[in-house]
Amino acid sequence: MPLKNKIVIFLILCIITHLILYVVFYRVAEKENPLLQQMAACKKNSKVIKILLIGDSHAERSINAPGLDSTFSLAFYGENNMFTYFKLKYCLENYQVRPKYVLLQCDLSTYTKGFNYFRTNNFFYYSLVGISDIREMRDEPVSEYYRYLKIKLFPYSDWQYALNLAGKNRQKKGEATFTERSTEEKTANARNFMQNELMCSDKRENLFFTTSINYLKKTIVLCKEYNIKPVVIKYPLMQQVFDVIKNEIDSTALQINNRPPEMLIRNLHIPVLDFEYFYAQRPDLFFDCHHLNNAGKLAFTRVFKHKLDSLLRSY
């Protein structure tokens, strides 16, 4: 067979395979992608939402949104605040969601570089983000452009995240308790969280991510544009995290008064509900050093409801 014919057959086969995968993938993703499901629920409930909860797994695992009146959770596992901004913007612009309050997250981890870099499920988030936004979200925009275009052109390449395969055992995780772990394991878990996830092991000078803090500002501005009052929540952490910070991390930036996002929030006079130390001595309510378990979620929601109600009465 002449080379030309081989190339033509190869290209035709590639196009057919691509189209089949494309169609099949979108059909399956519509059913399986939890973020698409969450957005659909948000659209459906847009008229009744008064309080909108946003954030990452800390928010998702700490607050049982159906247990609070007229509250809807847009929080999602591993979501960084830049993607949160785009998701919120999309809901406000397209679903006519008009909450009175938005509960923002301001944990130790939320605005750090380590946390903001290693995010997945780009299939969903990149559908909300324009290519021009990509440039400012990463230090290496070239590789990010490539990832962006790849997901736009070949969305099925992100199938493992889009179809939520990684999240199948999330419910099971929430059933465990931190009490079951030995002292060494608890410290190792806290060390891993601080050193590897937040500090990227050795990049402590970049601990907080300027772009991420800029997006916090943008989120607050967006809320004000829509007459939404922001409230900031600091979710509970285990004592081991504070011990690791105190004993192993030589960084003044982590001290409460020096954390840049918190300084910004103070300057903008946004009320803060601080639960950072609230359950520091309650390993039975956590499954790891920075996530509440199912029992912790229920207990915390009760406390949170009470505190939030008293705050909102005066806000």
Add this chain to the structure above:
Amino acid sequence: MNFASFPYLCFLLASVLLYFTLGKNLRNFFLLLTSYIFYSFFGFGFVALMIFTTIITFICARYCYKAETKNAQLGFFLTGLLLDLVVFILFKYVHIIDVDIMNWPGWSAQKLLIPVGISFYTFKTVGYCIDVYKRKYEPEPFLLYYALSVSFFPQLIAGPIEKSHNIIGQLKENRNFNAENFIEGGKLILWGFFKKIAIADTLALIINPAYSNIEKFTGLDLIILSIAFIYQVYADFSGYSDIAIGSAKCLGIKLPFNFNKPFFSKNCREFWLRWHATLSTWFKEYIYIPLGGNKKGKMRTFLNLFIIFLISGIWHGITFNYICFAILSFAWVLIDLITEGSRLKLVNKFRSATRWYLLKIMSYVAIIIMFASVCVFFRTETMNDAIYIFRHLFTSGEAKLGIVKYLFIAGTILVLEFMQMFQASGGGHCFELMKNPYTRIFAYVTVLFILLLVSARPDVTFQYFQF
């Protein structure tokens, strides 16, 4: 720049396009520049070091060839060789020096980075010096060609180790763009990507976390992990080699194959000739034969082999693990040599059509056992971990990996071996033996889309980049 990545493909494509667009006088200069740019992605200092090594060996080899007296020839040869080796040893092994010994303010041996690929280009420059000194080849009169043969980007980082003389010969030929070469190169790159991303990195998903907590595993888990690792390192390194050879082919340069289905070797010696073949050939030509090879009696042959394996181990790194890796590899070859006669008798008994496959299976199992045992030292970071694995290989305990992961590993290995069935011996693209062109095209499309489907994982660095 990661070889198995889209940016590398873009870099290669741009290089090929520009290379063949340029006039013939400019092409090689452009290729040299491209190679230095490619290397500079790993660090500008590394480029400076390579240029230094290149110039030193180029000048010394030239003067060595021109010198009239034997002493002068030896003097220039040793100067080039020693300077080359001093740079290599300094940058590769200085990290093991105790920092306190070099008690200079602000100094730390740990601050020196190991230049990526230094081992590989040092092999070439050393080989070049020896060849010129021995009058095997004339020295290259143009620095441009020599520098390009050292820094030629497809094989700069981890081989294949090709003689400068052979690359220069091809560089000097008038090459025009050849679509067949380009497509053949593309097929090899695709096959290399597949081995790296779909096989090696897939196995790494299980192997890497397991080896970081190896003390949690016992018995069957350890056996499976050890076998899985040899396939991971094979797919990783041979995948890299295929990408390198394919890239060079796109530019019209032929590089030698590095792997030839090594797990199907008949014995240990053959295995080492089919595994990282260009390194084995280098050792054979520049160390083993000058030491006397197998011409000076059995004991001397054993000693020469031991020296080769020891140098190979030290080349990987000066740690107890690599030394043990070398000693155990040598021990297996020694057993192979000593039992050769009795094994031949056994082979003759099996020489019937029906039993032939049994013999092949036995060879395969023996090679897997040999290499898996050797690689225990290669993969583990400490001797304690390696000893732990050997001590717990046959102990019973709770299977931590579980049947699903066993099947996953077995399936991944089977996919690789199945696809290799269609690859001709001596390298080549993966579906060379498929005669029907439609089936072959379909197979390539399948491989391409499998790659796309497994490409959403974080990059895993090539195992041999560290050397």
